Amino acid sequence: MEKINGYTTLVEHTLTRQDFNDKPIELYEPISYILSLGGKRLRPALTLAGCELFGGDPNDALIPALGIEVFHNFTLIHDDIMDKAPIRRGKKTVHEKWNGDVAILSGDAMLVKAYQYIVKVKPEALPQVIKVFNQTALEVCEGQQYDMNFETQDDVSEDDYIEMIRLKTSVLLGCALKIGALVAEASVKQSELIYRFGESIGIAFQIQDDILDAFGDPDKFGKAVGGDILNNKNTILQLYAQHHANGEQQVALKAIYESDNKKVEAIKKVFIETGALDYAKKRMDGYYDEAIQFLKEANGLPEIENELATFAQWLIKRDL
Amino acid sequence: MEKINGYTTLVEHTLTRQDFNDKPIELYEPISYILSLGGKRLRPALTLAGCELFGGDPNDALIPALGIEVFHNFTLIHDDIMDKAPIRRGKKTVHEKWNGDVAILSGDAMLVKAYQYIVKVKPEALPQVIKVFNQTALEVCEGQQYDMNFETQDDVSEDDYIEMIRLKTSVLLGCALKIGALVAEASVKQSELIYRFGESIGIAFQIQDDILDAFGDPDKFGKAVGGDILNNKNTILQLYAQHHANGEQQVALKAIYESDNKKVEAIKKVFIETGALDYAKKRMDGYYDEAIQFLKEANGLPEIENELATFAQWLIKRDL
Numbered sequence: 001m002e003k004i005n006g007y008t009t010l011v012e013h014t015l016t017r018q019d020f021n022d023k024p025i026e027l028y029e030p031i032s033y034i035l036s037l038g039g040k041r042l043r044p045a046l047t048l049a050g051c052e053l054f055g056g057d058p059n060d061a062l063i064p065a066l067g068i069e070v071f072h073n074f075t076l077i078h079d080d081i082m083d084k085a086p087i088r089r090g091k092k093t094v095h096e097k098w099n100g101d102v103a104i105l106s107g108d109a110m111l112v113k114a115y116q117y118i119v120k121v122k123p124e125a126l127p128q129v130i131k132v133f134n135q136t137a138l139e140v141c142e143g144q145q146y147d148m149n150f151e152t153q154d155d156v157s158e159d160d161y162i163e164m165i166r167l168k169t170s171v172l173l174g175c176a177l178k179i180g181a182l183v184a185e186a187s188v189k190q191s192e193l194i195y196r197f198g199e200s201i202g203i204a205f206q207i208q209d210d211i212l213d214a215f216g217d218p219d220k221f222g223k224a225v226g227g228d229i230l231n232n233k234n235t236i237l238q239l240y241a242q243h244h245a246n247g248e249q250q251v252a253l254k255a256i257y258e259s260d261n262k263k264v265e266a267i268k269k270v271f272i273e274t275g276a277l278d279y280a281k282k283r284m285d286g287y288y289d290e291a292i293q294f295l296k297e298a299n300g301l302p303e304i305e306n307e308l309a310t311f312a313q314w315l316i317k318r319d320l
Numbered sequence: 321m322e323k324i325n326g327y328t329t330l331v332e333h334t335l336t337r338q339d340f341n342d343k344p345i346e347l348y349e350p351i352s353y354i355l356s357l358g359g360k361r362l363r364p365a366l367t368l369a370g371c372e373l374f375g376g377d378p379n380d381a382l383i384p385a386l387g388i389e390v391f392h393n394f395t396l397i398h399d400d401i402m403d404k405a406p407i408r409r410g411k412k413t414v415h416e417k418w419n420g421d422v423a424i425l426s427g428d429a430m431l432v433k434a435y436q437y438i439v440k441v442k443p444e445a446l447p448q449v450i451k452v453f454n455q456t457a458l459e460v461c462e463g464q465q466y467d468m469n470f471e472t473q474d475d476v477s478e479d480d481y482i483e484m485i486r487l488k489t490s491v492l493l494g495c496a497l498k499i500g501a502l503v504a505e506a507s508v509k510q511s512e513l514i515y516r517f518g519e520s521i522g523i524a525f526q527i528q529d530d531i532l533d534a535f536g537d538p539d540k541f542g543k544a545v546g547g548d549i550l551n552n553k554n555t556i557l558q559l560y561a562q563h564h565a566n567g568e569q570q571v572a573l574k575a576i577y578e579s580d581n582k583k584v585e586a587i588k589k590v591f592i593e594t595g596a597l598d599y600a601k602k603r604m605d606g607y608y609d610e611a612i613q614f615l616k617e618a619n620g621l622p623e624i625e626n627e628l629a630t631f632a633q634w635l636i637k638r639d640l
Contacts, residue, residue, distance in 0.1 A: 141432065
């Protein structure tokens, strides 16, 4: 993934040279802060990849790519308020470090900043770029709302759940790629196909994240295994298991355990027995295959197509 | 103000026909709700006026005008959270009727919705429209932040205060007018002049609001007189009086009174004695005169110019 790595480096370098130190500092300091916490910068890298895939100069997509990253970080600030999350990437969240009002208002300013970056494209591309970005931004809000609704809703289907993760996280990957494609003046069909690639690979990734949370290798996964189980979170595994458990398995799903470890092990057993693990893997593979199909149909430059295929593989086929 | 009244009616009519009833309803219902609470729709009416002033068809500016109104209402939702305001236009605020999370997320969605409306202009006008809107949206956030900062800051100058009200409220009037002008393909100079008209008249209006709060006729002002004094709010009068009061007047400004009425009367006396009232009137007149000058220089169609001059007069020269 030499190219993608190059893109992320270029994005990081450009981002650190941006000056967010306007006045009043109370408004702009949190913006610099959240952006300084790091992150892989994969979304903006996809914008550059989407541009080069269709013969464009990735430098032409660099500023809109920053807009994608700034938008993503805006959602983190506001989501962290709603999730009451104290920590983000090992540091205090904005509402914890400052307060809720600062987090609301800095987030708002960041959303506007994202637009300022996004619109820095050729006038010919502008209407389409802004259209897909507007739609995506609205869908991300819808996804967050569904996610919050589902916390207290007991009739969530697997498809509802997948629709939620599509809106909350996957459409932004599609949007990132499509904006790159639009900057490169790709055809409508190509722009749409690369959007679909991003969307599908995003869903596959989120399903995998659910699987890894329960069945991942703790050394490789990078976070404690079983967190979703212990927090009673909706996951594709949990929902499928609920819908397909027999009486005994239902009891196991709802039981109170002496230790966290016992709970995780018992519920993982139900995930296997009910077929939830197999089901999740099948859905994940389905979205992954679909994504690769969209990528091929988009018929971009082979070098970048290979790069994106490798990226997709890297994203999904992490060791279980 | 037959024209302006016609514009507000047209905006209201178009707004009520908009369908905000998308899913999830938890996200969209608060948007319909805040927009249904009313308001004079003056900002979007200014967009139509700005368009017709320079020979454009106001219908071409109607959808972007809705964007201005939706943006304004987005700021109300988020500001009400920060101000902990329970009531807006006689009804519960969004965060009171639902909760803070709903108010944050619906507000975010509303900001994106505003962009969806704003960009519905001819492609030629789009880059300039989005540029002024982005800048304005950011400035409105800056104004709100300054407003919050000033609550706990004791060295606020009169000019700092005016800069705050310029950012928080006046630039949006300028932006509303300028977007109309851009839709009408007015010259750069004309678009800038009509922006300045809106900005200056907005500042004059806010200063007048400060004056009326203390010295207005309760029957005509529409809200209780002395509210700013009783809430120890920064106003141009309060700041000037603080900076120019002698020892005795300083005591009066900070004294504790047996009744609200005594406090209001005592502080109004200081406002008069220190020259704060005269100063505020002078500043207001200065911005008003400046506004009219910009309007004339903009050299638009006489009929609409007269209409806007009458509007400015109506806005400012309410009986004291």
